[in-house]
Amino acid sequence: MASAATPTPAPATTDNSFSRIFGVLFAPIPTFESIVRRPAWIVPVILGCIFFMAVVAVFTQRGGWPSFFEKQNATNSRMQKMSAEDRERTMNAQEKFAPTFGYIEGVIIPPIAAVVVASVLMLVFNLSGATKVDFKTSLAIVSYAWVPWLIHGILSILILFLKDPSTVDLQNIVASNPGALLSDDTAKWLTALLGSIDIFAIWTLLLLAIGYSATNPKKLSIGKAFFLVVIPWLFFIAIKVGLTAAFS
Numbered sequence: 217m218a219s220a221a222t223p224t225p226a227p228a229t230t231d232n233s234f235s236r237i238f239g240v241l242f243a244p245i246p247t248f249e250s251i252v253r254r255p256a257w258i259v260p261v262i263l264g265c266i267f268f269m270a271v272v273a274v275f276t277q278r279g280g281w282p283s284f285f286e287k288q289n290a291t292n293s294r295m296q297k298m299s300a301e302d303r304e305r306t307m308n309a310q311e312k313f314a315p316t317f318g319y320i321e322g323v324i325i326p327p328i329a330a331v332v333v334a335s336v337l338m339l340v341f342n343l344s345g346a347t348k349v350d351f352k353t354s355l356a357i358v359s360y361a362w363v364p365w366l367i368h369g370i371l372s373i374l375i376l377f378l379k380d381p382s383t384v385d386l387q388n389i390v391a392s393n394p395g396a397l398l399s400d401d402t403a404k405w406l407t408a409l410l411g412s413i414d415i416f417a418i419w420t421l422l423l424l425a426i427g428y429s430a431t432n433p434k435k436l437s438i439g440k441a442f443f444l445v446v447i448p449w450l451f452f453i454a455i456k457v458g459l460t461a462a463f464s
Contacts, residue, residue: 233259240363244423248357248430255356257330260363264326267369271389272318274373280381281311287400334358336448337428344444347432357427364419368392392416405461412453421445 231254239247275281285307289295295303338354341347349357372389388396388411395411425442 231256236360237263237363237366240360240423241367244426245430248360248423248427251356251360251427252353252430255353257352257356257359260359260366261327261330263366264330264362264369265322267366267373268326269319269322271369271372271376272315272322274376275381275384275386276315276318278376278381280376280384280386281314282307283382284386285310285314330355330358330362337424337445340444340448341428341431341436341441346436346440346444347428349428349431353431354428357424357431361420361423361427364416364423368416387411390416403461405457408460409453409457412456417449421449 231250233256236247236251236256237260239250275284289303289307295306298306334351334355334357337358338349338351341349341354368390375389376384385391385396393411393414395407395409395413398407398410421442424445425438428445429436429438429441
């Protein structure tokens with residue numbers, strides 16, 4: 217008589233924050249189920265700050281700011297109207313204070329962005345009636361869904377070490393979107409549009425969908441959750457492109 221088939225055990229999950237970072241990448245469904253059960257957000261946000269500042273530090277150490285501001289100011293009509301002395305003085309000030317502002321942004325931007333996105337998506341999902349999610353859980357989902365950007369940070373640092381920083385676009389170091397294929401004289405609104413269609417952004421959207429679906433898997437499929445996270449993302453891109461077109 218044949219023995220009964222032994223059921224395949226479910227993948228083991230852990231509440232350890234660092235283990236969850238790898239789990240999000242290699243076993244996202246059980247990992248987000250664990251995150252929803254016991255939400256935490258501090259570790260991925262802190263790592264986001266660290267990698268942000270590390271990119272600024274390496275770019276500064278490699279002497280990338282002069283070429284960065286030369287390219288920026290070449291298309292700035294206000295800078296072009298200045299005298300040569302004023303233009304040089306302005307560029308010297310930009311190069312002097314850019315690292316400081318970069319480090320400040322590294323401390324401020326990741327947590328503020330996580331709070332804003334978590335708040336928006338919490339409202340989207342709660343108002344949709346597909347699930348009920350509290351702010352702490354929403355913040356945990358968003359924080360871990362951004363883990364692919366830690367990989368982006370590692371790649372950015374490697375690229376800055378391997379390439380001449382004057383040939384690197386600080387706003388698109390990894391070139392993981394179609395915007396990297398455009399020339400410098402392309403309309404800025406088009407660069408902003410194509411630059412938003414990024415491999416890491418799409419990866420993050422998929423993880424967000426898995427995360428929010430885990431809050432109510434019987435009622436909220438990953439496909440429906442993906443649709444709900446894409447809506448505010450498209451709205452954000454529309455605003456970004458519109459502002460770029462208006463002020464460029």
